[in-house]
């Protein structure tokens with residue numbers, strides 16, 4: 001600060017209510033110095049003796065965006081006039097739509113309303129068509145997007161091929177679990193809508209065919225208001241931030257060739273981040289279920305976030321097992337799974353063949369996250385959570401913590 005010249009108009013403004021989330025509370029405000037404004041947030045924690053301390057100082061738009069990310073749990077804030085809070089927060093993060101700020105404050109109804117309004121505005125000022133989302137199609141979800149709009153639309157299919165054994169109600173339950181759980185920066189928030197109308201002429205025919213085939217119960221096409229324009233009405237829908245599916249992102253690096261240093265770095269970073277994402281989920285008692293690359297996406301900030309929730313379980317409900325030793329030659333030679341597998345059984349040793357077909361990916365993964373293939377890793381975390389130890393996942397780099405070394 002000593003290098004900064006203080007102007008005549010020097011102020012520090014803070015919102016009078018604290019922002020609560022998990023075990024922390026945040027003071028949120030901005031420093032005004034002449035024409036310069038710097039947003040800041042101060043996380044307050046308490047130590048084992050109940051004493052309060054400021055854990056870090058977060059400055060600037062990027063730090064705040066991270067704190068208010070769609071992949072984090074909502075804040076609890078006592079606000080007399082929420083719109084005034086939103087207006088102030090918007091001055092700290094001008095690029096964040098108001099809808100997202102309402103959502104981050106737990107005011108989902110207003111968030112949804114504003115989101116839909118923004119969406120209609122976007123439709124009015126664009127001409128492209130909804131299409132089946134790029135990537136590997138889901139077995140339980142039918143996903144579509146509009147190229148010019150950074151979100152995806154997900155509907156639950158009417159039936160699911162084996163080995164999926166689930167129901168519409170169960171899937172809704174999993175999405176709700178994610179909505180109410182700490183998303184630790186690693187699970188995308190979803191907005192849930194029913195009876196959503198879109199203009200028919202903006203839909204690709206292939207997409208209509210796809211919905212007719214896989215989710216006919218969810219589709220109605222009609223001219224409700226009788227103005228000669230047909231509408232596509234989707235009964236139930238989740239909307240979520242679009243990311244680049246990790247399988248596509250990795251494929252890009254492979255296509256360039258890993259001998260290219262930048263492609264190699266792209267691969268390396270995403271593999272490391274992928275493992276970090278799983279470990280953050282583990283810290284929050286979430287077992288993602290289906291850990292294939294296609295079920296994770298990479299955000300604009302290069303963070304890896306999970307988005308496929310239908311097989312999510314609490315870690316503490318899973319039964320982590322070692323693959324049993326074969327008792328005879330027949331079992332040993334069997335290409336099939338010869339041992340009995342319960343519904344909550346998980347065999348971490350068997351993740352490798354699905355994930356690590358590429359040698360370069362395998363090398364990076366084993367160097368940084370080999371422990372994820374070890375049953376002991378999962379078992380220890382399960383026991384730790386059962387014993388009541390909940391790890392902290394900070395919405396800022398742990399290096400930023402004032403007493404980092406001491407903790």
Ligand SMILES: Nc1ncnc2c1ncn2[C@@H]1O[C@H](COP(=O)(O)OP(=O)(O)OP(=O)(O)O)[C@@H](O)[C@H]1O
Nearest residue numbers: 134135136138139140141143241242243245294308
């Ligand atoms: N937020 C997102 N951003 C970008 N693409 C997405 C997003 N969510 C889903 N997709 C795309 O849609 C596909 C299917 O989505 P999702 O994995 O949620 O469905 P699913 O039916 O649960 O999949 P699975 O068959 O793996 O269980 C993904 O593989 C991905 O290509």
Ligand SMILES: [Mg+2]
Nearest residue numbers: 138294295308
């Ligand atoms: Mg999937």
